[in-house]
Amino acid sequence: MASSLSMVASPLTVVSLLVASASIMSGGGGGAQAQPIVPAVISFGDSTIDVGNNNYLPGAVFKADYAPYGQDFVRHEATGRFSDGKIVTDITGCYATTTLDAYSVDCSGYDGGCVTNEFVLWVVAAAETLGFESYAPPYLSPQASGKNLLIGANFASAASSYYDDTAAMYDAITLTQQLKYYKEYQSKLAAVAGRAKARAILTDALYVVSTGTGDFLQNYYHNASLSRRYNVDQYCDLLVGTFSDFANELYRLGARRIGVTSMPPLGCLPASIRLYGEGKDACVPRLNRDAETFNEKLNATVKALKRRHAHLKIAIFDIYTPLRELAQHPAAYGFANARDTCCQTGTAKTRVYLCNPTTAGTCRNASSYVFFDAVHPSEAANVFMAESMIEAGIELVT
Template identity: 30%
Template sequence: MIQLWTPEITTLLTRFFKANHLPYGQDFPGHIPTGRFSNGKLNPDFVASFLGIKQTVPTSLDPNLSNDAFNGLVFASAGSGYDELTTILTGAIPVPKQLGQFKSYIAKLSRIFGNNEAQNIIEKSLAIISAGTNDFGFNYYLLPMRIQQFDINGFQDFLLKALHDFVKELYKRGCRKIVIAGLPPMGCVPILVRKDSSRPSIEHVWRTRMLMPVLQWKARFTETEEGCCGSGLLEASFLCNPETPVCETPSDFMFWDKLSSKRAAYKAMSHLLVNQILPKLTLE
């Protein structure tokens, strides 16, 4: 299984956004920070686990990759997006360059197994794509370039064109089973909820309704507007650190910091994906 995901694996990148320190990873196997922006596993880990493939999925940049990387790999970079301009602030690997890493991975498969078997592996693999939120949060609404170039509809079309080209490239490389995650209601992220707390309550109701399938799952979160790590300000990355207070009841919280979901939330979302979306695909 191949995961093309853009959540949060960053230890191997020297940049501003990092999660290679506690309390990130405090509930990960071994209780160690791994660069995942969460208290534990992420969506790729849970999807692979639910499918019986492996318990955790390594990143393609890991210098210690073993042979089990051939049945699951993440090409993700926290803060990335379809628009390369997004990474000006985040310093992440943009999606087009993640595609380049995927091509290098295919070349490695071909050297080891031969071209025909490598192609067979890719065709039977599952590619999961999730990006776009950062293109708005860290780009369109923050930097002056795109908002001067496009209105909101034009920027959406710009991103859709980039996604279209990206999927065409995946298909050209042999991917036949592709899941594309749509954008979540971005106003639900704690940092934006706090920023826009004066907005009409009807918008809060709409945002909550959008996430009800996840919230009603067995995780049963009671706090969905604050992050567990932090005092109510801008805690994320280095601002969520060993000296930052952590909530007493993490199981009640949907978000770990002001930007990232918690392990239980990722588990809930992955559960829905595996049980409701993947059965519609033919996985061999």
């Protein structure tokens, strides 16, 4: 079977297939306005898909509510996304918008125009790409109310994780609490849409789970007590078991389409190379092996969930392969730098991961960097990863 990366090499062929499929599934034809492929996108996880929930947590250690975060986003303002611009779930195309605020679509800046949109169509929970004119605001924000609830909800919180103790260390929203918020959202949605319509939205919605990096970088690797209690294999069992329980509960609550991201190549993140690379300018093999162990167990768990729930569509969004490829061969994909970060990071325990707001020196062109800060990809890298996940996305919406 062709790898996700090889599929990226033939965009026009893929686009033609996706456009035709989208038209058939949405009942499109003639000049009718396109309808969303799914009615809503509901997101759980960490900073990879946090769109600003941590802005509303006074004690949260990790926030992206300051420059240079957001320098390439709508109005060039920080919204709480951990990137220079869009994160993977924002990757958009050419849908018209009626408003231009922190939650609206901006299609400018992409070569190929709508081709980018259709190419990413099946990817991950990119709300506009699935046919929406805007995407769900952070659940803790005032905007998460009324009709805005109809298109989904985003519960993700930077520093959250599968292991609730990790999130608690950084005052993030634990995965357990995110699920409680989801149940609260169900009631709010029913009040806005009516019980029958709310049930239909929740059943047909796309659910995205993206977390786990912090369980290693922000906990296991520097927590001697935890690493004594569990070896890597046992720790991965703990994390994947938590995901399995979480997915089963989502299914019980009505979810039927779930996409979960793999663990990224932990050893290729700039923070990992800096902290664990022993002075070498290369990915740290030991950490990548840990990520591979997790991913193998996640694959087995997803297969088991499919066998258990005949009506569940569940797929893994592989971010390990494309991000490792970018980190090891950046020039082959148009990037100039995969080791340094676009923004200047700090030296303290937590700031080593993030842009330092007191240090000047952010790069002029973030699109030439694979990483914006020491753990989060640039918008350009997010576009690449989104495109590489096309095969898994098709499985969820067909």
